[in-house]
Amino acid sequence: MPLRHDIRRGVLLMLGACALFTLMSALIKALGDRIPVAEIMFFRSALAVPVVLLVVARARPGRPVWQALRTSRFPAHLVRAGTGTSAQACSFYALALLPLAEHTALTNTTPIFITLLSIPFLGEKVGIHRAGAVLLGFLGIVVIALGQGAFGGGLQGVAQIGVAAAVAQGVFSACTTLLVRNLSATEASTTITLWQSLLMTAFAGVVLPFVWVTPAWWELGVLILVGLLGGAAQVMLTEAWASAEVSALAPYSYSSLLWAILFGWIAFGDVPGFATIAGALLIVIASLYILHRELMRRRRGQ
Numbered sequence: 521m522p523l524r525h526d527i528r529r530g531v532l533l534m535l536g537a538c539a540l541f542t543l544m545s546a547l548i549k550a551l552g553d554r555i556p557v558a559e560i561m562f563f564r565s566a567l568a569v570p571v572v573l574l575v576v577a578r579a580r581p582g583r584p585v586w587q588a589l590r591t592s593r594f595p596a597h598l599v600r601a602g603t604g605t606s607a608q609a610c611s612f613y614a615l616a617l618l619p620l621a622e623h624t625a626l627t628n629t630t631p632i633f634i635t636l637l638s639i640p641f642l643g644e645k646v647g648i649h650r651a652g653a654v655l656l657g658f659l660g661i662v663v664i665a666l667g668q669g670a671f672g673g674g675l676q677g678v679a680q681i682g683v684a685a686a687v688a689q690g691v692f693s694a695c696t697t698l699l700v701r702n703l704s705a706t707e708a709s710t711t712i713t714l715w716q717s718l719l720m721t722a723f724a725g726v727v728l729p730f731v732w733v734t735p736a737w738w739e740l741g742v743l744i745l746v747g748l749l750g751g752a753a754q755v756m757l758t759e760a761w762a763s764a765e766v767s768a769l770a771p772y773s774y775s776s777l778l779w780a781i782l783f784g785w786i787a788f789g790d791v792p793g794f795a796t797i798a799g800a801l802l803i804v805i806a807s808l809y810i811l812h813r814e815l816m817r818r819r820r821g822q
Contacts, residue, residue: 529764533756533759534775543749545611545615546780546784548746556733559728559733560743563747565717571752575755575758576588579709580710589711589715596699600712603699604692604696608720610686613685614626618679619792620784624776628777628800629657632690635810656809660802660803664795664800666795667795774808777804
């Protein structure tokens with residue numbers, strides 16, 4: 521998809537995508553722990569497939585959609601979908617255990633883990649600036665964890681598991697991003713997106729018969745809405761990245777924190793404490809500084 525260089529359009533789409541993704545998370549949290557994570561994941565992925573098919577058809581006018589599935593790297597797509605499924609499972613599990621704002625802050629740690637994992641996986645050299653940003657990001661995680669009492673005992677064990685799951689989501693998302701970078705060298709973005717959507721639906725579908733809980737009518741409505749919101753948000757995010765440079769849009773992606781605070785307060789009566797706000801700021805600053813250093817490194821390499 522060619523870059524349109526329309527920053528205003530990109531910003532509006534990014535803000536909209538963040539709002540829809542956060543609303544989706546709030547709905548998942550509202551389901552509580554009665555509906556299994558795998559069941560939520562199935563609805564989220566399956567109902568997004570038609571949306572993905574429309575995007576692929578639009579990107580490949582005049583060509584059958586199924587041709588986008590042609591690939592010589594199916595094992596790599598399988599691994600990429602596996603890490604994506606793991607990230608989604610950790611995220612949805614953490615939603616049941618943490619307030620929405622804390623969950624959103626901790627799942628925004630992906631850029632920090634990308635920097636860390638690029639050392640063994642890509643052989644990149646991380647200088648003192650990016651290394652310092654990684655440490656700052658980890659400090660933000662610790663501050664939020666301390667605010668949740670995650671290092672205590674007793675009832676705080678729930679927060680401990682929730683923090684661990686949210687951070688694991690960041691790790692799996694980082695692995696997914698690095699795998700997409702590798703796949704992008706030989707595969708079209710439509711091929712990567714379509715295989716991701718189909719395989720993640722299949723993974724959740726395999727587990728579904730073993731964990732299925734028949735939802736009440738209102739729960740079924742929420743599950744359907746989760747899938748539709750997720751699909752719509754994904755399209756908006758794709759369109760946003762196609763409208764402007766990453767450096768122009770990345771800061772607006774952290775608007776999800778503001779939406780999380782708003783939805784958390786309205787729906788669950790949660791008001792983030794000082795530790796959550798301070799930790800989130802550290803994570804955002806670290807992530808944006810990593811982006812800044814990455815852009816500087818690319819310019820020097822040109």
